[in-house]
Amino acid sequence: MAYATDEILQTLRTAREGSGLSQRDLSARIGVPQSHISKIESGGTDLRLSSLVELARALDHEVVLVPRKLLPAVEAIVRNASSALSDDARLRSSVLNRAQAAVTRLNRLHQDAPGLDRLNQAFRELSNFQLGNSELEVIRRVTDRLMKLPMNRNALPVIQSASNQLRELRNRIAHAVPEAPRPAYALDEEDEDA
Amino acid sequence: MAYATDEILQTLRTAREGSGLSQRDLSARIGVPQSHISKIESGGTDLRLSSLVELARALDHEVVLVPRKLLPAVEAIVRNASSALSDDARLRSSVLNRAQAAVTRLNRLHQDAPGLDRLNQAFRELSNFQLGNSELEVIRRVTDRLMKLPMNRNALPVIQSASNQLRELRNRIAHAVPEAPRPAYALDEEDEDA
């Protein structure tokens, strides 16, 4: 039987990939070198417990000790939910891919539009956030408007409005991020408006 | 909010105590110094993952990563089962306490009986083992016979038989102990008949 540590590390990698994060994204988020994340996920190091907890939490997981007798029941719950979660992940993917296409088209057709830089930045950051259904709905509405954009100057206020909506959404989510406990490696205090 | 690591370490201590093991018992079982177990349980060290897995397994637990959304469901399963587990623990305690009383009485009334030393040793070791319901039933039957023991020489074959049954049970359980994976610290290969 495979060591449980291999399964745990595989779960970490799957959760990271499922969140659409690269190792560098996760590194930026929690302040651990990308090379170290690679080593961890590949089993090249025997992780400290506090580091495991920090990584797990960054990926919306918790470390739990479960009586062996209950392992089948717990695994069943996790399995059922991860098919639901992959539905969520698929929805997220779908919305973000369509939004990406709209943003790409926007940049091609209106490359000099005011507010475009800010819209690009807000969108890039939103792509790295955990997004609930209400946030995805906001992005979907913005995408719809960008898809219907006219070619003429009437587009400019729509672009401006889209930029504002995405930035408001980005700021709302960024401000909601809770402060994590400091483990073996600590999150640097971020100045998010910098 | 308490750090997850504190909860995990508390779960380890509770599981050890629930198994009726002292830190020295656990130390002997998994080959880690008792002082280190004390430090771990008290939060004085940031445990390696492989060490956590080894400790958890020695106490019939597994380390699992659970999506945060599912934590309430998983905690509910564990909570419900731990009241069942404490029923098990109570049954175990009850059977072992009564057997202990029978063995104590036996040692007082028949201190020179052949086989008594072996019975004492088998019983002491059995007290440190994980015991299922069938094992507890064997111990209960032996206890019943010891409780009904006559004062005269007719007791001797019953004592001998009880000694044999407990030693058979002890050997059966000792031989069933599975080999564990070798973590940061490895179980020494034990010569159990030594």
Next chain:
DNA sequence: GGCCCTGATATGTTATAATAGATCATTAGG
């Protein structure tokens, strides 16, 4: 072909887990 992004690997330094062993303070039982 060049650029960008990704995960993996390498080197060097520092802090600490793991180990061994001893000892202490407390509690319970005879």
Next chain:
DNA sequence: CCTAATGATCTATTATAACATATCAGGGCC
């Protein structure tokens, strides 16, 4: 009072995680 068992604390040594930084190889896209 003495003994035994327990969990906690201490000292010294060794192996390695964590971190910083650089670099590599592969794949995708233009």
